[in-house]
Structures are given as C-alpha cells and as structure tokens.
Amino acid sequence: MDKIVIKTENLTKRFGAFTAVKDLSFEVHRGEIFGFLGANGAGKTTAIRMLIGLLRPTSGFATVAGFDVYKEPEKIKKNIGYMSQKFSLYEDLTVLENLKFFGGIYGLKSEAIKIKSAELVEKLGMKNIAKKLIKELPIGWRQKVAFSVAVFHNPAIVFLDEPTGGVDPIVRRQFWDMIYEASESYITIFVTTHYLDEAEYCNRISIMDEGTIKALGNPSELKKNFNVDSMNDLFYLIARKKI
C-alpha cells in the first residue's frame, strides 16, 4: 500500500535561459490522490510533461511506475493514463469509438473492450449518448468520457491536467466521485487544478511557485503549519508574493 509510484529528485527543466521547473523533489504513493497546485505559469504542466515522457528533463532524476524518465519513457507510457488541459478526445468519433480506439492502442483485446465499454455505459448511465459523436455532447459529459478513456486500460497512475476547467459544480462533484472510485481500485491520481475546494479532496497536495515546490503535505496539516484558515488563504500566501 505504501509503495512509491512517482519519485523525483532535483528534477529541472530549462528552456534556454528560463528555468521552468527547478529542483523538483517529491514522492507519490500508490493509490494516493496527489494534488499538484500552482498559479498559471508556475511550471505544473512542464513538470507533468516530464513525468509522462513528453518532455526530456534538463537534469535531475525521476521514476514513474518504477521506470526511468530518461531511459524508459515508452514503458512509462504503457502504465499511465493522461487527460490533458486541452480537450483531447476525437470529436468526430462517438463515445464508443473513442473507447475502442484508445483501448486498442493500449493493447486491450477486442472482447475486453466490448465488455468494459458496456460496463462503463451502464455505470455512467450514458446509454443515450454512447453512439453520439463527442462534438455533440455538452462539456460535462465530454470531461467524464475523457476521464473514462484515461483510466480505461487500468493504468497504475493517471495524470489529470486541470480536468474540471469550465465545468459546472454538479459535474465537478460527479467528476470527483469518479476520481475517488478510481483511487479505490489503487489507481494513483496525479491532478492539477485551479479550484481550491478540490484541493481539499486530495490526500496530499503540493503548491508550486516559480518552478519550485513551496508547500507539500496533507491539506489540513498545511493549513495548520502556515497558520491559515482556508486553502484559498494558503494559495494567496504562496502564489501572490511575486506580484
């Protein structure tokens, strides 16, 4: 249960003279919901991209699901799911076709895809929309489908980059229910968000600013340590200094 699935040590990324991520060191445990917070431009997306093998770090060390980010990015990719900031399902395919496509490229068998899709349709109550094109769906449904696609192949870790942007409070609530459910089946959740109430739902959070982690720990502990009442105050305390 206490197995470490993500570990970074002094992970750094420079773009020319600009250091986007500086000496990032943290650990994420199996089955944990890890909130990765920070203002826009704090370096969250760059950090995620290094962890999922889209971007090569400049220096430092990191393993994801036990694989080295420098040497084994393709092995990492087999063991993770990813839901990007930018909506990334195929809008001209239906819900089922998207599931089939992504299931297929993760190596799921055609039978397994059919069974899992049927289960998912049943569970999320999307019988009416399963055969609709993604572009015909409201944004709330799209985000739920995108999450389902990201965890469809039962990855060890799923990375969610601002998954609830632009979504109404009800759908956000349902979305977090889905996250909890995935977490219960020992999928580790690595999530970035701007909604600070969501940060409270996480087991542990880190707050990034100017490329480094300024705070790391359990939400209630952090509030106590920084002597603030809410996550909002904590976030302002850390992220507003530079202005």
Place this chain on the structure above:
Amino acid sequence: MNILFYILQKEFKQVFRNKPMIAIIFVVPIIQFLILPLAADFEIKNINIALIDNDKSTTSRLLINKITASGYFRISSIENSFKQALKKIELDKADLILEFPANFEKSLYRESNQKVLISINSINGIKANLGGFYLINIINEFNNEIQLDLKPTSQNFGGIDIRTLDWFNPNLNYKIFLIPGLLAILVTMVGGFLTALNIVREKELGTIEQINVTPIKKWQFILSKLIPFWILANLVFTNGLILGYLIYDIVPKGNLLILYCFIDIYLLAVLGLGLLISTISETQQQAMFVMFFFMIIFILLGGLFTPIDSMPTWAQYFAHLNPVKYVIEAIRLVMLKGSGFEDIIPQTTAVFLFAIIINFLAIINYRKTI
C-alpha cells in the same frame, strides 16, 4: 499489428466522416478536367492583323486571302501608314502589322524578289512566336506556289521536301498533352496536402499529445497516416482516368498495371513530403503555405504547361530535383506512347529515391516528445 488495425480503423472513419472533404476530393478533378484543358490551350487563334496594303494588287489580295483562310488570323483593321498601324498595336487592337510595299506584285514577278514587313507585338511571347511562325509558314507556302507558277518547268526547284508527321497526338490536340499532367498534379495534391493537413490538424486539436503519451510506436502512427491517403489518392487517380475517358476519350495506350505501380511508388514520395511538412508546421495555415510553396515550384518547373526542354539550362538542372517532372513524364509515356516498364525505369528510379530520402527525413524529424 493489431494496434495498427485499430488506428487505421479510426483514420478511415474520420476520413469518410468528413463529407465536405470527400466531395472536394472528387469534385475538384471534374472541374479541373472540364475547364483547364479548354482554357489553358497554347494553340493561338484569332491573331489580329493591322494591314497596310500599299500595293492593292491581285497578288497581295491572294496572299491576304490565304492568310485569313488559315483560321489563325483576322484582319482587324486596314491602315494607310505604319504609324497608324502602330497605334492599333499600342491600343492592343492588333497583334501584328503586315505591310505590303508599293509595287509588291510588279517587282515580285519582274525580279522574282520582294519583301513584306511583319512587325509583331511581343509582349505575349508565346503568341508572338507562334503567330510569327504561322505567318512566315503561310507566306513561304505562298511563295513556293508562285515560284511554281513562274517557273513551271524548273526541275531542280524544291530541294528537300520537308513533311512533318505528328505521332502519338496526331491532331496536335493540346488536351491530350495536358490530361496526363493534370492527373499527376491531382495525385500530388491529394497525397501531399491531405496528409500534411490531417497530421497538423491533430496537433492543433491537441489529440496528438494524447497519442504521444500512449505506447503507440512511431512507425504505427506514421503508417496509419499514410495508408488512408495512399488509398484515397489511388481512388482519385482512377476517378481522373475515368473522367479523361468520358470527357476527352483518352484511353491509356500502355499497361494500366504499370501506370498504377508507378503512381503508387510516386505516392510514397508525395505522402512523405506531406508528413515531413507536418513535422515542421504547428498550424494548418503554416502547412498550407509551405505546401503551396513546393506545389507552385513543382507544377511550374514540372513541365505541365511549358516543356522542360525549352527552359534555361539552370532551370533544367533544377527540374531534376522535381518529383512532379518525373511523374508527368512517366504518365505521358505510358498513357500516350504506350511505353512499357523498361521505358520508365529512369523515372521510376528517380521517384523511388525521392520516396526513400523524403520519408527518411520525415521519420527522423517526427518525435513523440515536444
């Protein structure tokens, strides 16, 4: 292999769900085939002559009749002086001036030697060249007839008799020359543009990022992008052949299998170019502009409209680097001349090399990281 199947299935669904695109792919050739060969015709007709007949004799009249009867020329105005005639040229009312000197007939028969003056407006080089050439031919022919009238007994007149037989396109029909070229362009456009735009569109939408975090292999992704457009380009080519037959009655003289084999090798080069461009472009606009840049050079230096043989030497060397040149040559050879495989070996080798080099560049340039 199984994974490739899933990706291909998705690509085909997307391609055939894009109805406007499919319509464009199959309607564009119809329009090109209907309009271009008729409009872009280098046969020059209706050349306007400003005539100055200072002689007004039977002979000058006879020659004028012969000139207008050829069908290429039209007497647009009759002038009294060269100055007036030149004004017509300046106003673009006439393309050339034909002046008969006074005593044209008299001295022609008496001294069997006479001159006419032809001044040509050479702003449109092709029209000027061809117009002048036609006119000189007609006058020469007329000259021969008169010489024959004058010296009917002369046996040693004539010397070498030149007769031209036009092979492979006996009626000198420009359309027959143009259609194979249009087919080549069509295949190039469909293969190159659609591949580039398709991949760059995934970049714009962000779906490529999703693909890049999956364990999909580079070759699987690339093949899944090339195969659908390879097939589509074959369909378009077939469509073009059928249109060529229906509209212009052009039946390929050579073996269709050879034609398709050549096109399919050539397509590898074109698809590779599309892929290469997509790796260096971030948006569809960028990809379009880069593709246009290549297309215009390829088409203008490919021998579609102007023969490569009549280009300056440096341009001819340049044309060797143009894959479109080889495909136009090869299609013309097979379709019009009925050439076999041995005859298009040089072209096949050239496009094959292009395919290898371009795809090599594209593959090393395509990365799953950003």
